[in-house]
Amino acid sequence: MPNERTQTNPPGPAGHPDACWWRSDAVLSSLHASLGGLSSAQARRRLRMFGPNRFDTAGRHRPCLEILSRLRNPLVLLLLVAGAVSAAVGETLSAGIIAFMVLLSVIFDYLQEHKAERAAENLRQMVALKTMAQRDGAYREIPVENLVPGDMIRLSAGSLVPADGLMIEATDLFVQQAALTGESFPVEKHPHAVPADDALDHAANAVFMGSSVISGTGTMLIVKTGKSTQLGLVGGVIAGRRPPTAFDMGLRQFGYLILRVTFLLVLFVLLANGLMKRPWLESSLFSLALAVGLTPELLPMIVTVTLSRGAIRLSKQGAIVKRLSAMQDLGAMDILCTDKTGTLTEAKISLSSHVDIAGRNNEHVLEWAYLNSRFETGVHTPLEDAILAEAHVDISAWVKVDEVPFDFERRRLSVLLRHRDESFLIVKGAPEDVLGHCNQYEEMNAQAMPWTAQSRALARETLRGLCANGYRVLGIAWKKAPAGATHARLEDENDLIFAGYAAFLDPPKKDAGEAIAHLTGQGIAVKILTGDSDLVARHLCDALGVPVTGVLMGREIALLDDHALSVRAESANLFCRISPIQKNRLVLALRRRGHVVGFVGDGINDAPALHSADVGISVDTAADVAKDSADMIMLRHDLGMLEEGVREGRRTFANIRKYIMVGTSSNFGNMLSMAGAVLFLPFLPMLPTQVLLNNVLYDLSETVLPLDGVDEADVQLPQHWDVTLLRNFMLILGPVSSLFDFVTFYLLLRMLEAGEALFQTSWFIDSLATQILVIFIIRTRGNPFFSHPHPALWAAAASLLLFAVALVFSPLAGLFGFVALPWPYFLALGFLVAMYLALAQWVKTLFYRSRLARGHDRAVGKGVMRRLKP
Ligand SMILES: Nc1ncnc2c1ncn2[C@@H]1O[C@H](COP(=O)(O)OP(=O)(O)OP(=O)(O)O)[C@@H](O)[C@H]1O
Numbered sequence: 001m002p003n004e005r006t007q008t009n010p011p012g013p014a015g016h017p018d019a020c021w022w023r024s025d026a027v028l029s030s031l032h033a034s035l036g037g038l039s040s041a042q043a044r045r046r047l048r049m050f051g052p053n054r055f056d057t058a059g060r061h062r063p064c065l066e067i068l069s070r071l072r073n074p075l076v077l078l079l080l081v082a083g084a085v086s087a088a089v090g091e092t093l094s095a096g097i098i099a100f101m102v103l104l105s106v107i108f109d110y111l112q113e114h115k116a117e118r119a120a121e122n123l124r125q126m127v128a129l130k131t132m133a134q135r136d137g138a139y140r141e142i143p144v145e146n147l148v149p150g151d152m153i154r155l156s157a158g159s160l161v162p163a164d165g166l167m168i169e170a171t172d173l174f175v176q177q178a179a180l181t182g183e184s185f186p187v188e189k190h191p192h193a194v195p196a197d198d199a200l201d202h203a204a205n206a207v208f209m210g211s212s213v214i215s216g217t218g219t220m221l222i223v224k225t226g227k228s229t230q231l232g233l234v235g236g237v238i239a240g241r242r243p244p245t246a247f248d249m250g251l252r253q254f255g256y257l258i259l260r261v262t263f264l265l266v267l268f269v270l271l272a273n274g275l276m277k278r279p280w281l282e283s284s285l286f287s288l289a290l291a292v293g294l295t296p297e298l299l300p301m302i303v304t305v306t307l308s309r310g311a312i313r314l315s316k317q318g319a320i321v322k323r324l325s326a327m328q329d330l331g332a333m334d335i336l337c338t339d340k341t342g343t344l345t346e347a348k349i350s351l352s353s354h355v356d357i358a359g360r361n362n363e364h365v366l367e368w369a370y371l372n373s374r375f376e377t378g379v380h381t382p383l384e385d386a387i388l389a390e391a392h393v394d395i396s397a398w399v400k401v402d403e404v405p406f407d408f409e410r411r412r413l414s415v416l417l418r419h420r421d422e423s424f425l426i427v428k429g430a431p432e433d434v435l436g437h438c439n440q441y442e443e444m445n446a447q448a449m450p451w452t453a454q455s456r457a458l459a460r461e462t463l464r465g466l467c468a469n470g471y472r473v474l475g476i477a478w479k480k481a482p483a484g485a486t487h488a489r490l491e492d493e494n495d496l497i498f499a500g501y502a503a504f505l506d507p508p509k510k511d512a513g514e515a516i517a518h519l520t521g522q523g524i525a526v527k528i529l530t531g532d533s534d535l536v537a538r539h540l541c542d543a544l545g546v547p548v549t550g551v552l553m554g555r556e557i558a559l560l561d562d563h564a565l566s567v568r569a570e571s572a573n574l575f576c577r578i579s580p581i582q583k584n585r586l587v588l589a590l591r592r593r594g595h596v597v598g599f600v601g602d603g604i605n606d607a608p609a610l611h612s613a614d615v616g617i618s619v620d621t622a623a624d625v626a627k628d629s630a631d632m633i634m635l636r637h638d639l640g641m642l643e644e645g646v647r648e649g650r651r652t653f654a655n656i657r658k659y660i661m662v663g664t665s666s667n668f669g670n671m672l673s674m675a676g677a678v679l680f681l682p683f684l685p686m687l688p689t690q691v692l693l694n695n696v697l698y699d700l701s702e703t704v705l706p707l708d709g710v711d712e713a714d715v716q717l718p719q720h721w722d723v724t725l726l727r728n729f730m731l732i733l734g735p736v737s738s739l740f741d742f743v744t745f746y747l748l749l750r751m752l753e754a755g756e757a758l759f760q761t762s763w764f765i766d767s768l769a770t771q772i773l774v775i776f777i778i779r780t781r782g783n784p785f786f787s788h789p790h791p792a793l794w795a796a797a798a799s800l801l802l803f804a805v806a807l808v809f810s811p812l813a814g815l816f817g818f819v820a821l822p823w824p825y826f827l828a829l830g831f832l833v834a835m836y837l838a839l840a841q842w843v844k845t846l847f848y849r850s851r852l853a854r855g856h857d858r859a860v861g862k863g864v865m866r867r868l869k870p
């Protein structure tokens, strides 16, 4: 057996493009492969050597590295500096608390996120692409990720080429490789050697990752996988990074907001302390502690855990999220574009009639349709299945010569067949397109007649009648080809004889109408994008009870520029006879208007739009390319399932917002008060260690937030990330709580005449209690007594508060500078905290009411203009 260790990936001499693409004969031996494929043991070894067939091959986690990389986070660095300074000046306790915080945030974060990501990865595996590869002498289904150089795999219409390789055998194999070469038409591949060249698109014997098979079948030898593929070399543009979503950008903006506030506060405290000639060390430690207290260090963990919990919940309903943050986009989505066939209809298509141009039943039409469907090798659509199920034609005398596969621009497909010594080109496709290429039509007696104005009108009338009754219609045509013809070309689809129409019934899905109504009720505008005719689509809308607000045809879209398109697309909800490129343009146009756009589709033609949409949704039975481009896969083809997904997405939004709002309001208020107190208190309002401890306990209380449920009001409309809302809330509730804190300070100093330690202890308990308890106010927009939090929230809040109180009375109290609080203090503090919560509730109600009055929260559903970077 050849020694695999001597082998390199990629084989072939250096230079671009690699010589292996032209010298197919040499490749097999350099790969130590054979036409019989690999053995499992060989494949395992190669997998270890070359890594999995995906782009992020560094992917496997190494805990130590992961944890170390977290230490590079600026926040953690800040903490470490604070710790080092404390240790250096002998503040060992501060240093200890800081070390504990670092450990807590880093390890806890790591574990939680790791768990969440593992769960998400497991979900992804459920919908991973698979392929038929030859292992141990037999073809078996294996995950695409496990392919290695030397594997032999089968390709057929609809499959995605999973790696780079050479064709070993091919029958009418056409692939769409626009992603790589920019050619928009399918190109044919064959196994013959080709002369060396420097343009990869001349390598007609090679197929590349990211292309998809349009028609035909073939066997392929895998030569390069993962990052070594052509696509991998250019950074995996297709599968790779998408532009940051609205959510990512919101998160980043929020980060900057916090950074600015923290910086100002720290500067203020340092200046104030300087002016008052306080000891510089203590002041800088104190301001560092404040900075630490303000930073939402748990945010990344809360986001990941919340999203992954949402994704797991959703998977139990039968929808698998491939990209976690798609949950978020689902919650923000305000327009859903959907295809027609299969999503709105049953896709259980039956052939109901086959008629000539006058609408009379004609067996000849069925025969031609049968021959075309029987011999074509493209993606089998339910249309072909319906034709094959209806007719029984003896094909023993027919031989296939060639075909021109279906494409979504010309919307037809032809096969070239030989019958004894005659050759025929048989075409079926969208009736308008087929009619446009006929110069004769077939009479009842199989006689070809030239068109007259009358017969043309008759043909159009018959077609309109069929479509208006909801039938999907294909046009069937044929012509005699030169007897010895060996190839069929696009240009041959001319001067055809029109045979007639095949009319199909595709019943509407029972609950699709209801699902659309529900989505509309939840603030999501549903738009239907179809390659079919407008008459058929309108008929379907009637049947589903969906009002048509405007129709835009593909030929009109072709004349519009992007700006005009985005305006027209806003009002229309039915888009007919549109091509895959136009589907994609529509999605982009709507996004440019500030909408968050979802796209549902399952065909090869849907892949570009699935990829450009904020959230691409496909089904498990979809074409590989569609599944690959989608962010979410539904295990049942059911629009109703999206409703649950949308609610789940909005729920995650609400939970993340809660964390941020507590952090930026009450927490911010406390830090503000402490900064302000520096001006008139004769001592620090809290010791740096106490500020840090306070922060640790508060953080711990927030870790259960992802478990919490949310109010109905939070899932009724699309949720946008609204940094203005967060900022305004922070700038209102923050100072209001500070005012309240100053009242507290006054009470403690003047009425209770607390000394330094007593003051600090009281304020520690008070500020901790307000921060921990205010979540119960903020977690709902309405009355907190009517919205029930998850029990874990109560448990966490109660146990942490008890812990704090116990600490104050414990022998450890002295270490932290605490003193035992006399009971009147508890009474006073209890009263103050209750008053604070009532105040927070009042301010919150006013805040939301004034927003509502200004029309903010209602406008969300109609898609407020949201600036979107390209
Ligand atoms: N296998 C086929 N053979 C011949 N013509 C086809 C075939 N598949 C589709 N067509 C024609 O091309 C048109 C466009 O196809 P496309 O898949 O884009 O749209 P559709 O299937 O009608 O609707 P939807 O977009 O809802 O799936 C079809 O309406 C039909 O007229």
Ligand SMILES: [Mg+2]
Residues within 6 Å of the ligand: 341, 531, 603
């Ligand atoms: Mg389709």
